[in-house]
Amino acid sequence: MKIHNLGFPRIGRKRELKKATEAYWKKEITREELEKVAKNIRIENLKLQQKKKIDLIPVNDFSFYDQVLDMSMLLGIVPERFKSKISSSDPLNLDLIFNIARGIKNTSFTASSMKKWFDTNYHYIVPELDSIENFEFLSRKLFLETKEALDLGVEAKPVLLGPMTFLKISRYHEKENFAKNKYNLFPDLLNFYLKIITELVGMGVKWIQFDEPILSLDLSIEEKKLILNTYEVISKRFEELNVLVANYFGELRDNSDLFLNLPVKAIHLDLVRGERDLEGILKNISRRTILSLGVIDGRNVWKNNFKKSLEMIKKVQTKLPAENIMLAPSCSLIHSPISIKLESKINPSYLEWFSFAEEKIEELVTLKKILTNQESEEKIVAKNESIFQKKKNNPKVFNPTVAENLSKVKKENYSRQSSFQDRIVKQNEILNFPKFPTTTIGSFPQTKEIRQMRLKFKKKLIAKEEYEDFLKKEIEKAIKIQKEIGLDLYVHGEFERNDMVEYFGEKLEGFIFTEFGWVQSYGTRYVKPPIIYGSVARREPMTVAWTLYAQSISDKPIKGMLTGPVTILQWSFCRNDQDRRTTTSEIALALREEVLDLEKNGIQSIQIDEPAIREGLPLRHKDWDDYLAWSIDCFKLATAGVKDETQIHTHMCYSDFNDIIEAISNMDADVISIETSRSKMELLGAFSKFKYPNQIGPGVYDIHSPRIPSTEEMFSLLNKASKVIKRENIWVNPDCGLKTRGWDDVIPSLKNMVKAAEKIRAVS
Ligand code: GLN
Ligand code: ZN
Numbered sequence: 001m002k003i004h005n006l007g008f009p010r011i012g013r014k015r016e017l018k019k020a021t022e023a024y025w026k027k028e029i030t031r032e033e034l035e036k037v038a039k040n041i042r043i044e045n046l047k048l049q050q051k052k053k054i055d056l057i058p059v060n061d062f063s064f065y066d067q068v069l070d071m072s073m074l075l076g077i078v079p080e081r082f083k084s085k086i087s088s089s090d091p092l093n094l095d096l097i098f099n100i101a102r103g104i105k106n107t108s109f110t111a112s113s114m115k116k117w118f119d120t121n122y123h124y125i126v127p128e129l130d131s132i133e134n135f136e137f138l139s140r141k142l143f144l145e146t147k148e149a150l151d152l153g154v155e156a157k158p159v160l161l162g163p164m165t166f167l168k169i170s171r172y173h174e175k176e177n178f179a180k181n182k183y184n185l186f187p188d189l190l191n192f193y194l195k196i197i198t199e200l201v202g203m204g205v206k207w208i209q210f211d212e213p214i215l216s217l218d219l220s221i222e223e224k225k226l227i228l229n230t231y232e233v234i235s236k237r238f239e240e241l242n243v244l245v246a247n248y249f250g251e252l253r254d255n256s257d258l259f260l261n262l263p264v265k266a267i268h269l270d271l272v273r274g275e276r277d278l279e280g281i282l283k284n285i286s287r288r289t290i291l292s293l294g295v296i297d298g299r300n301v302w303k304n305n306f307k308k309s310l311e312m313i314k315k316v317q318t319k320l321p322a323e324n325i326m327l328a329p330s331c332s333l334i335h336s337p338i339s340i341k342l343e344s345k346i347n348p349s350y351l352e353w354f355s356f357a358e359e360k361i362e363e364l365v366t367l368k369k370i371l372t373n374q375e376s377e378e379k380i381v382a383k384n385e386s387i388f389q390k391k392k393n394n395p396k397v398f399n400p401t402v403a404e405n406l407s408k409v410k411k412e413n414y415s416r417q418s419s420f421q422d423r424i425v426k427q428n429e430i431l432n433f434p435k436f437p438t439t440t441i442g443s444f445p446q447t448k449e450i451r452q453m454r455l456k457f458k459k460k461l462i463a464k465e466e467y468e469d470f471l472k473k474e475i476e477k478a479i480k481i482q483k484e485i486g487l488d489l490y491v492h493g494e495f496e497r498n499d500m501v502e503y504f505g506e507k508l509e510g511f512i513f514t515e516f517g518w519v520q521s522y523g524t525r526y527v528k529p530p531i532i533y534g535s536v537a538r539r540e541p542m543t544v545a546w547t548l549y550a551q552s553i554s555d556k557p558i559k560g561m562l563t564g565p566v567t568i569l570q571w572s573f574c575r576n577d578q579d580r581r582t583t584t585s586e587i588a589l590a591l592r593e594e595v596l597d598l599e600k601n602g603i604q605s606i607q608i609d610e611p612a613i614r615e616g617l618p619l620r621h622k623d624w625d626d627y628l629a630w631s632i633d634c635f636k637l638a639t640a641g642v643k644d645e646t647q648i649h650t651h652m653c654y655s656d657f658n659d660i661i662e663a664i665s666n667m668d669a670d671v672i673s674i675e676t677s678r679s680k681m682e683l684l685g686a687f688s689k690f691k692y693p694n695q696i697g698p699g700v701y702d703i704h705s706p707r708i709p710s711t712e713e714m715f716s717l718l719n720k721a722s723k724v725i726k727r728e729n730i731w732v733n734p735d736c737g738l739k740t741r742g743w744d745d746v747i748p749s750l751k752n753m754v755k756a757a758e759k760i761r762a763v764s
Contacts, residue, residue: 001322001371003364004056004292006209006246006268007159007332008045009357010063011520013342017041018524021064025098038064042145046154048358052365056157056207059149060142061332064094065101065523068117068124068169071161073097075192076136077170079128081109091140101125101523114522115169118213118249119619120299120335121529121571123522127170129182135192142196146203155207158200159332162212162245163189164227169214186226193230194237207242209268213331215259216250216274216619224258231262244268248294248331250619252277257284266290271312272297272330278312282319291320294330295367296360301337301517301531301573303355304363306370306384313371322371327364333357337517337528345515352387353533356517392577396509399535402586409589414636416644416668420694423644423670430645431489431557431604436718436732436757439489439697441651441673442561442607443497443737444478445746450495471495475550481747483555486754489605490558492550494739500563500609501571505530508590509537511572531573536586538593548601559649560598560606562591565634570612581630588637595639599646607649608639608669611736614654628663635667647671653736658686665692673697675735678704681717687724697731701753703738706745714756722760732757 011017020037023029042062049057063070072078073093078086078100085096103111114123142158149156167189172182200208212227219227235243245259246268252259256277259267269277271294285291293316295309316325339358340351355363369375391397416423457467478493497503505511511530518526543560551558565587574580591608598606613635618627639648650669657664657674664672676683676698683698698721700714714732721730732753738746 001368002055002326003053003368004157004326004328005049005054005058005333005361005364006211006248006294006298006329007058007061007334008049008361009334009336009338009520010041010045010061011338011518011526012037012041013044013338014516015518015526017064018526021524031094034064038062039148042148043152046149046152049361050152050154052361054361054364055155055326057149057154058159058209058332059145059154059156060158060160061334062145064092065097066123066125068127068161068166069097069101069112070139070141071166072100072125072127073139074137074142074196075166075189076134076138077127077129077132078138079112080131083131085109086138091144093138096138113171116615118216119615119617120249121519121521121527121615122335124169127166129167129170129172129185132185135188143199143203146200146205150204156205157207157209157244158205159209159211160193160196162210162214162227163193163230164223165212165214168217168223183222183226186229190230190233194234197234197238197241201238201241205241207244209244209246211246211248211332213247213249215247215252215255216270218620218622219255219258224255228258228261231264235263235265242266244290244292246292246331247274248298249273252281253620256280260284260286260289264289266292266326268292268294268326268328270294270330272299275312278315282316285319287320287324289320290324290326291316292326292328294328296327296329296355296363297576298329298331298333298360299335300576301354301356302576303353303384303387304360304367305388306363306367306381309367310370310377310381313367327367329360329364333360334520336360337514337519339516342516343514346512349390350512350533353391354531394534396534397577399509399537402535402537402589405589406582406585409585409637414633414640416640416642418644420668420670424695426645427604427647427670431647433488435728435761436730437488438732438754438757439487439559439673440482440491440734440750441737442491442494442559442609443739444481444491444493444495445741445743446495446739447743450474451498454496454498471546472549475546476553479550479554481743485747485750487750488556490550490554490556491561492546492558494561494737496546501568502530504542504563504568505532505572507539507542508587509539510534510586511536527571529572532569532575532583534575536583536590538590541597542594544594544597544601547598547603551603557604560595560603562594562606562608562638564608564610564613564650565591565638566616566631567610567612570616581634584631584634585637588634591638592641596641599642604645605647605649606639606642607651608635609651610635610667611651611653613652613664614657614660617660624660628660628666632663632666635669639669649673651736657683661686661690661692665690665694669694671695671697671731673699673731673733675699676721677702677709677717677735681720684721684724692725692729695729695731696725697733698725699733699735700756701734701749703734703736703741706741708745708749709752711752711755711759714753715759718756718760719763732760 024034112125173180243264244266248270251274337356370377456462474495482490521527547560565584569584647670649671651673653675700717
């Protein structure tokens with residue numbers, strides 16, 4: 001029985017890679033210094049896994065920026081506009097990689113776009129196949145890192161993105177009217193893979209891992225055929241090579257047969273997300289296939305349940321000989337924080353619940369020891385069980401009051417008292433906005449000074465009073481500016497918030513925060529998601545004081561500002577001992593209390609942001625309805641308790657909601673603001689088919705760049721919108737919050753926006 005790993009975090013224990021890369025971008029360190037940091041991380045990772053006696057250790061799982069972009073470089077895929085930047089002397093083409101990923105400021109070298117990696121919070125750089133002439137090596141990274149590992153005496157298993165997954169997630173002539181079939185590129189691509197494999201085999205590589213997570217998606221017959229074809233060709237050509245094909249992130253379902261028919265040495269199953277596949281697989285698997293069992297959750301932070309894992313493994317043992325079983329994490333560990341050993345502030349009785357990447361590796365070792373009789377199963381399982389038992393008995397984990405409150409929720413708590421048509425009349429009477437009312441999405445620029453003050457307060461270097469006085473001054477400034485600009489609905493500015501989820505997580509019961517639990521989101525952007533470990537409940541009002549302070553000094557209404565339940569769930573590590581719906585409902589109930597508190601204190605408009613609803617969509621279409629139904633219920637549970645007169649806003653930052661527009665209208669928010677300016681109101685297409693019933697603010701100001709949009713341009717976007725949306729239903733606002741911008745561009749941009757609103761009002 002072998003144990004292996006699918007990928008290890010590459011950011012460094014203390015975020016060394018981020019620091020070095022950003023310093024390199026600022027020309028503060030040399031290329032050599034950057035490479036040295038990178039090499040140290042790789043060697044440290046290899047040695048760690050070698051020391052623990054992991055049988056097959058992944059290589060090429062390191063990346064300076066993104067593993068998909070690395071794959072593009074390995075294949076010689078460069079967008080036309082960057083071709084002049086190719087270096088023939090740099091074996092890594094590292095600057096080219098950074099350029100493609102980030103673009104070059106103020107030039108026509110615009111960055112390639114980024115997309116979410118399946119349903120994770122990792123973002124990859126979308127390969128642009130449009131200008132491909134022929135495949136060629138533009139980076140030797142794969143081979144250099146393989147050599148580095150082999151030289152260390154490591155049993156190296158290079159990791160490659162499988163050709164079909166690569167093609168499926170790539171872009172090919174999408175902007176043109178005629179859609180070219182990207183799979184026409186398949187034969188040449190496969191040939192080039194054979195070249196890559198030949199070189200690896202020549203170096204002495206015995207195992208190669210091909211990641212094909214598209215096996216977790218709905219596939220066409222053509223796609224299935226090509227996947228089979230891939231591995232028929234590879235296996236035939238390299239008879240001695242151990243080919244491992246890995247599926248992860250979801251169930252195989254109807255792709256199971258295909259997966260089992262792949263003529264390869266080994267297949268990897270994600271048994272965390274795809275546990276239900278196992279039975280069918282075991283029924284049909286040939287005794288010659290090696291099955292890699294992904295029993296350890298690569299995407300969450302919890303200690304493995306050994307009893308459950310062993311049960312699964314033993315079931316497999318009744319079908320397969322031990323030498324045909326491998327154990328592994330469910331997916332690459334890049335989605336997990338590095339080590340709990342770095343955490344010094346978490347209560348030790350809680351710390352034993354967790355297992356980050358390094359500990360997940362140790363768990364693999366333990367499982368192997370149990371199964372090979374080097375450790376007592378009874379003893380280890382008993383200890384493991386006692387930890388879970390203690391956790392279960394912790395009243396914060398299953399808080400009976402929270403469960404009771406949830407059980408009291410009735411059907412009517414999910415809907416507003418009256419229909420939108422009736423509510424809006426009452427709201428208009430009180431709020432009395434002009435047509436095309438103007439507002440912003442919540443945050444105002446988070447200046448260096450604000451961030452420093454927050455940090456000082458956190459480190460207890462300044463007193464609470466001093467910090468709060470400072471925040472009040474910032475709010476005062478923001479109100480004054482909004483008045484000068486002439487906006488209709490104000491916000492307080494969110495100066496007290498570092499992050500829209502963290503702020504609420506810190507105030508709510510049931511969350512834990514790590515010191516070093518960073519996970520790569522894209523490039524050098526890492527996130528430190530909170531961990532939801534227990535029942536979620538509100539201890540005390542979270543936003544009321546700041547909102548009321550802002551209201552007390554304003555001549556116009558203030559919009560209260562909360563993060564929605566689905567977004568809080570989606571951007572946290574979620575508990576695995578309770579279903580997601582229940583946890584989200586708990587968050588919703590806590591937010592409902594906050595909403596009602598704001599209302600009770602005279603706040604007339606309340607916005608509940610849900611930018612993450614779309615990204616929570618399941619990988620398979622068939623599962624969408626169920627997800628949308630419960631997630632939207634949770635939003636409604638949080639918001640529907642208010643009176644007709646109170647205006648509920650929501651915000652989402654994406655424009656591709658054509659396929660979920662009905663679900664979004666079911667949220668029944670009085671007003672929704674969405675991103676549209678980047679796509680030039682592309683989303684309006686959805687409105688010609690589906691009449692969105694409530695009010696809507698299609699973002700007219702793209703906040704992602706420091707550019708100041710002109711009145712004309714925003715007016716023309718509004719004009720476009722008013723062709724498909726009723727004039728009285730349109731709001732005027734930016735695409736998203738303004739926290740990443742500077743006041744220098746925010747003020748003139750918003751002034752232009754207000755002028756655009758005035759202009760459209762004047763057009764009858
Ligand atoms: N209210 C938040 C802000 O303005 C919304 C952020 C978001 O949509 N991501 O910053
Ligand atoms: Zn947004």
